[in-house]
Amino acid sequence: MIIYDRLFIGGSWTEPSSPELLDILSPHDESLVGRAAQARPADVDRAVAVARAAFDEGTWPNTAPAERIAVLRRLNALRESRAERIAAVITAENGSAGWFTRAGQPSLTRQANAYLKAAEGLAWEEVLTPTDPAATVRSVVRREPIGVVAAVIPWNSPFSASLAKIIPALLAGNTVILKVSPENSLSMGLLADLLAECGLPAGTISVLPADRETSEHLVSHPDVDKIAFTGSTGAGRRIASIAGQQLKRVSLELGGKSAAIVLPDADLAKFTAGLAFSCLLNNGEACIAQTRILAPRSRYEEVVDAVKQVVESLKVGDPQDPDTFIGPMIRRDQQQRVRDYIEIGIKEGARLVTGGPQVPAGLEQGYYVTPTVFADVDNAMRIAREEIFGPVLVVIAYQDEDDAVHIANDSEYGLSGGVWSADEQHALAIARRIRTGTMTVNGAPVGFDGPFGGFKASGLGREYGFAGLNTYLEYKTVTL
Template structure:
């Protein structure tokens, strides 16, 4: 069992304001995995105070960019050396299948490298040539840190979500308070250990596991200059309202209900080979999961049968078993939420192709859900419009390509999506018409050099690469 009985505040493990520890239970069998201290508002106040002092009076914001890059590159190296341990802890506390947590480790390296390259290529200060040859004034444009950043992440992918925020924020010269979910206290405790080793100045970063009330105290704090949030759209709206009242900078990566458009010429074998990774990754607890499958009317039953076959072939069970593809939901309330949505789908009149609200046989202990597929789904149904965040797929028929694009765009969300076609250029033309921040073609993985984020209710701002780094910078113009 792992225990973290202190809080990581300003780069130092510190006694918490409350001695009570939070029990982290295995989503697989409900055994005790670890215990950890949780931050209260008083701990937030301490973390913000040291971050404020480190930004206003410390060295980090004025450290040359090359030196900041070297420190964050060291963090990347330290993390790579402990990749297996990190993956194992996330599997234990989250229930994410081992294949997923292990496969995600190289992705973290690519994500970090994209930020590091963006920082190396950025013109941190440049003199603009005047557009008027007769001008007597020249402009110097500087890119500077915003200040104290509150980075708030969800539980489903703790390392990826954490690093997507703290690496660019720190590269830009900000100081950071990372607020994580209580369930992720163990993996983010490991992250704090790495941050203590990489060479950051005192006060630069804190890592605080805490509940929602404490999180609101953090984002509302008057000494926080920017909020970077990943989570539900409902929570994002609340945070946006706080940011609006206080005129804080804010970026939001929110929910999704993404569509996979299977065009009439798609190779169904290739689609089914990639379906599980595009639609059911991380037990379905992924904002980018393409959980609406749009199939042409004339191939509809063929697609439904193929989806059924794939879903039924996936092993559900102990996330530490190397053969398991889908593990449990993270908590009992999340398990019940997903099962409730399956009941809603049945009541709405959708055809239950496979799965259902019953718990998988032999997996009554833990927080398991039977992977479920619905057919004959109308896009207006709740199971097609609301983010379920579990292993539930809906297959929707369309008449022609215009109808497919209309259905894909008929959603309050716009985070991700996919197009499957034998003609790559034609797929690209369809992708251009889909109103989402990211579209993959034929199951391609999301890259880290390009921007990532959402349209509509899927958020504000972008992460990854130059766009993600730019989110943590202010522009200053000096005229001479």
């Protein structure tokens, strides 16, 4: 059993304001995985105070970019050396299948390397050439850190979400308070251990597991200069309103209801080979999951049958089992939420192709959901419009390509999506017409050098690479 009975504040493990520890239960069988201290508002106040002092009076913001890069490169190497342990703990506390948590470790390296490359290539200070040759004024443009950053992440992919924020924030010279979900107290304790070793100055970073009330105290704190949030659109709206009232900088990576467009010429074998990874990764608890499958009317039943076969072939069960593709939901309330949506789909008149609201046989103890596919779905149905965050797919028919584009864009969200076609250039032309932040062609994995983020209600701002680093910088112009 793993125990973290202290809080990581300003680079040191310190006594929490409340001695009560939270039990972290396995989503698979509800056994006790570990216990961890939880932050309260008083702990947030301490973390913000040391972050404020470290930014205003400390060395990190004025450390040469090359030195900051070296520290973050060391963090990346430390994480790589403990990848197996990290993956195992996330699987134990989250219920994410072992294949997913292990496969995600090299992605974390690529994500970090993209930020490091951007920082190495950034002109932190440059002198602009005047447009008028006769001008006597020169402009020096500096890129400087914003200040104290509150980074707030969800539970579904804790290392990816946390590193996507703290690496660029620290590279830019900011100080950071990372607020994590109570469910991730153990894996984020491992992250804090790495941060304690990598060479950051005192006060530069804190890692606080805490509930929503404490999280709101953090983002509302007057000494926080920027909020970086990943989570639900509802919570994002609340955070945006707080940031607006206080004129804080804010970036939001929110929900999605993404579409996978299967064009008439698509190779169905290739589509089904990539379907599980595009549509059902991380037990369906993924904001980028392409849960609306758009199929041409001419091949509709063929696509529905192919999707059914793939979903029924996926093993559901113990996430530690190497053969398991889909594990349990994170909590019992999330399990019930997904089952309720399946009931809603049935009541709305969608055709239940496979699955249903019943718990998988033999998996009654954990928080399991039967992977479910609906056909004959109208895009106006709730199961086609609302983010379910579980292993539930809907197949929607379209008449022609214009209709497919219209249906894909007929959503309040715009985070991800995909196009499947035998003609890559034609697929690219369709992808250009979709109002979403990230598109893939024929199941290509998302890269980390390009910007990642959402249109519409899927968020504000971008992560990854130069765009993500720029989110944590202020521009200053000095004229000479």
